[in-house]
Amino acid sequence: MRILVIGGMHGNEPLGLAVVKLFQEKPVKNIDVVLANELAIEASSRFSVQDLNRSFPGNKKSKDYESRRAAQLLKLTQKYNVVLDFHNTCCPNNDCGFVGDTANGKLYEVAWLLGLDRLIVADYDCINKFASNCLSVEISLDSLFNKPELWYERIKQLSLIEDFSTKPKIERYRFVYRMTLEDKEKFNLDEQNLNAFQRMDDKIAKAMGVSVPAYPIFIGDSFTPYNYGGVLNKL
Numbered sequence: 500m501r502i503l504v505i506g507g508m509h510g511n512e513p514l515g516l517a518v519v520k521l522f523q524e525k526p527v528k529n530i531d532v533v534l535a536n537e538l539a540i541e542a543s544s545r546f547s548v549q550d551l552n553r554s555f556p557g558n559k560k561s562k563d564y565e566s567r568r569a570a571q572l573l574k575l576t577q578k579y580n581v582v583l584d585f586h587n588t589c590c591p592n593n594d595c596g597f598v599g600d601t602a603n604g605k606l607y608e609v610a611w612l613l614g615l616d617r618l619i620v621a622d623y624d625c626i627n628k629f630a631s632n633c634l635s636v637e638i639s640l641d642s643l644f645n646k647p648e649l650w651y652e653r654i655k656q657l658s659l660i661e662d663f664s665t666k667p668k669i670e671r672y673r674f675v676y677r678m679t680l681e682d683k684e685k686f687n688l689d690e691q692n693l694n695a696f697q698r699m700d701d702k703i704a705k706a707m708g709v710s711v712p713a714y715p716i717f718i719g720d721s722f723t724p725y726n727y728g729g730v731l732n733k734l
């Protein structure tokens with residue numbers, strides 16, 4: 500199958516940049532790579548004007564770089580069977596994949612074959628919402644999976660598979676809430692001992708207007724200091 504690997508959707512997250520570099524050094528048939536936010540990568544920042552992964556579907560005529568870039572990338576994704584978009588988080592034990600609401604069912608098998616066992620459905624304006632063939636791979640900086648060589652090999656293996664039918668044993672979640680810095684103060688979240696994918700206190704989840712049981716992710720991630728994290732429900 501034809502695969503597109505995206506690195507640098509957020510310019511300061513290292514894994515995707517390193518995976519792209521490996522494929523540039525040692526190209527593999529049917530695998531193409533692209534650096535997404537070139538301005539942010541150059542500046543080692545998350546974004547230039549606005550978060551590229553909140554700029555989809557984008558507008559090719561916009562005056563803003565990220566909006567134009569989102570439109571270009573979305574068009575590019577259409578040429579591939581599978582698109583893999585790499586991210587890092589500072590939050591430990593947070594490895595997972597993200598897909599959109601309309602995700603191609605094959606993406607669950609792809610995620611499983613790549614070694615992911617948790618998938619989150621996101622319905623906000625990220626690339627996954629508009630590219631049903633796009634799986635975002637989110638890896639903690641301190642994870643054993645935060646190794647570009649490992650992903651190089653796994654993606655290479657994946658590209659050799661023409662047809663597959665596995666039974667993915669994947670936990671599925673939906674992203675339902677973004678914890679704000681106000682929530683952090685109001686609920687004293689730093690004292691709550693929150694851990695990624697570990698059920699949080701029902702009372703706090705309910706007070707945030709979230710159904711229970713609820714599971715936090717991206718807790719206090721310094722890549723996104725302007726919010727406190729995300730909250731999931733199981734599907």
Ligand SMILES: [Zn+2]
Nearest residue numbers: 509512586587
């Ligand atoms: Zn990211």
